[in-house]
Structures are given as structure tokens and as C-alpha cells.
Amino acid sequence: MKKYAALFKIRFINGLQYRAAAAAGLSTQFAWGFMEILAFSAFYRANPAAFPMEFSHLVSYIWIQQAFLALFAPWGSGGDAVEAIVSGNIAYDLTRPLDIYNRWFIETAANRVARAALRCTPVLFVAFILPPPLKMTLPPSLFQLSMFVLAVPLGLCVVTAYSVIDSISTFYTMSRYNAIFVIMADFFAGGYIPLPFFPEPVRKVVELTPFGAMQNMPLRIYSGDIAGPDAVKGVVLQIFWFAALLLAGKMLMRKSLKRVVSQGG
């Protein structure tokens, strides 16, 4: 356990190095969130009755999404693992007394946490002091807040387990981008539009998949869009999918490592 904690720490500190990049990225995140809200408010004006969540819930959804973008976005964190496979450096990693799956999982998670840690505070700060329609609100109750605090790390675990499976698939495809895998997760987890805006039958199915257990859950629990017993159910679903993806990933890893032949040199 200690070695994994050390691994996490190394990655985390490493990730904190990119402060200038994070500062530059902030302006994009503000502008992006702002434009998203403007677009949704045009739809709200067109027909408030058809709006599937309260507008203030949506505003919180979008700002937390921007603040924690690096935490939950399914793209861009499996870089090292994929590089190791494509370049062949995976052979060194195999000689180390560390489980590769655990290592990749920890590294990916630490990367995400570090990048989100740099960006979330300024985004949230500004989101809270904006004038009313754009302003982010506090969660409706202490219960929702505590469920949110549970759902964030669980969402991170689900999306990390998912992207490690994505990295493992590189053993078979040898391609740096398994883009379809990533785009599917982004779309069905509510990265493009929140799940309540999906057509009813699609939403019902997607909410049960691992995608529904990713950013969808914490972002909607925060504002109370998923409230009370539903929030508890949601967190249980997240635990279930985390366990399932973790097992699937470990099995897949074992299977593909059996096929790996190190050519030497």
C-alpha cells in the first residue's frame, strides 16, 4: 500500500508542475462554461416547460463540470501507459515488483487529481461570485453535499478504471487513440449535454450503464437533481460499476500480458 501511496504522490507533485498551462486553460474553461450556459438559456426561453431540470441546477452542473474537467473527462490521461506499450518500454515495467494494473490506475488517477486541483478553485470561486442567472448555488442540504463528496471520488474511480481498460486495449490495437471509446464515454456520461436532456428511453438505459456512474452522478447530486434515496442508489451504482470495471480490467490485463513477448534489445 505504501508504495502505491508514494506513486500517487510522485505523480501528483509532477502534475502540479504545469501551473502556467493550467492558468492559460482557465480562461478557456470560463468562456466555455459561460457559452454553454448562454446556449441552454436560449432553449430555456424557447420553452421553459420542456426544460428537464431546474435552471439553477443546470448552472451548477456546468460550473462543476468545468471546474473538475480534468477529473472526469475521459480523454487525455492514459498517455504514459500507451506510450510504454507502443515504445516497448513496457518490458522494463514488467520486471518491477509492482502490479502494472494498480500502477496505471494510480498514475492516471493522480494525474487527474493534480490537474483538477490546480483548476477547480479559481473556477468555483468565480462561479460563486457571478451575478444571479450565472451564479452557482450551494447544494440544497447537508445530505446532498455529503453524497456529492462521496460521489466525486467514486466517479473518478469509475472513469479511471474505464480509461485503464482503454489503455490495455492498446496491447491489441497499437494505436495511440482509441477515440471511439473515449467519445462514447464523454457523450453518454453527459459531457456534451447533461443526461436529463436525452430522450427519455435513451436516458433510462444510459443511467444504468457505467457512463451514468461517471460525471453524471456527482454533478447531478450536487444540485439536488438526483436527490434523497435516488442519490444513495446512485452511489451504490457507482460502487458496483467501479468493482465491475476494476475486475474486468484486471482480467483483461492478465490475459494480454500472457500474450506479450519481449523481443529483447
Added chain:
Amino acid sequence: MKLYLKFFAINLKSQMQYKATFLLNIFARVVMSFATVAGVWFMFMRFNEVEGFTLNQVLLCTAIIMMSFSLTEVFARGFDVFPRLLGNGQFDRFLVRPRNIIFQVLASQMEFARLGIFIQAAFVFIYAIPRSGVVWTRDKILTLFLMIICGSLVFFGLYLVYASFAFFTVEGLEFMNILIYGGREFGRYPFSIYGKGILKFLTYIVPLALFQYYPLLYLLDIKQNAFYMLLPPLSMLFLLPSYAFFRIGLRRYKSTGS
């Protein structure tokens, strides 16, 4: 021009060497832009219209912005990776050759896999053109082509600005993303839905609305004035300041020596 075609052929051939990867990359782009279209489609299953535009009218708009963006992405790839050209010294090699510098950057890289978005846009056009309720006269077909061509030139101007910034700083280019990729993503709806302030900005400063929103009004017969037809060519004026900015950057440029 002949030289450009030669480069074109070389780039195409080299990328076709790995056919499976090439096709997969194209397919990935198709899926990616499909997600954007599906997002629009889902929204309109719930809301029948936004700011007076129906789904098929908005899809027309989505396809226009996607198509013009993808043309720029394919042919101006050299400017997209411009910081890298500066970093690895390839740009210095361009400087000693007796050809126009912009020509060389354009000819050096073309990314045909990015045509995936173009293909998706073509599908959307096939779906939306007959359903959008536009009466297709010769003027309107011309307007549509102007929107796409001039749109890709405005995006090219943005790439030029992006590349020029790379002369001054290596970091902090990310804020250009909101104009380039944001332009593409938020351009899926007519720019008027974002309110007057944004529309003004996109009319007078970065003229994305000139080839997207105003001519769309002409296509849909909301505005009959032929002046709206001429707005896309007007948007090309944006190339002047972007080119000037690029020249300034170029004059200041000192090689890293690598």
C-alpha cells in the same frame, strides 16, 4: 499551384501508406462529430425550436460550420502544429528556401484523416438540405458555397493568429482554443442564440457570424436583402489583420538554434 499539387499528392500518398490506421482515424472523426450532431438532435427532440430556428435549419448551420472548419483543419494543419515547427527547427529550413513562407507551411502538412468531419457534415447536408424549407435558387446555392469557403478562410485567419502567438510565447496558447474549437462547437447553433453581446463580438471582432448567422437568414428568407449574401466575402477581411500579425511575429522571430 503546380508545386502545391505535387505536395498535395506526396502528403496524400504518405498518409495512405497505413490504410487501416487512416480509415480508422477518419472513422473516429466521423463518430466524434456525430456526437455533436446527436447532441443538437436530442435537444430538439425536447425543444421544437430555439430563437425561431427549427431542427433542420439549425442542422444546416451545424453542417456549414463543420464543413468549413474541417477544410481548414485538413489544409492548414501546418499552422495547427506551428509551435512544433518552431521548436524542432523545421521552420528555419523554410526560411532559407526561396518560396513564400505561408505557402511552405501550408504545403508541409496536410492531415487528410481530418476529412472525417467533412464526411459527417456532408451527411448532415444530405439530411437537412431538402428538409430545411429553403427554396434553392441559384443565388442561394452560391450563398451556401460562399458560407463554407469563406468560413474556412476565417478559421484559417484564426490559425494564423494562433501561429503568430507562437512567435512570442511557447505557453499560453490555450486561450485561442475558445475561438478555434469553441467557434466550431458553439457554431452548431446560429450565433444569435448566445445574445447580442456575443453576436456583436462575432460580427465585428472575430467575424464568425458573418459567414454563419447572417447568410443563414438570407437562405431562410428571413432577410431578403442581397447584402446578406455578400457578408461571407466581407468576413475574409479578417485575413488582413491576421496576416499583418503574422508578419510582425515573423519579423521578430529569432531561431532557437536547434
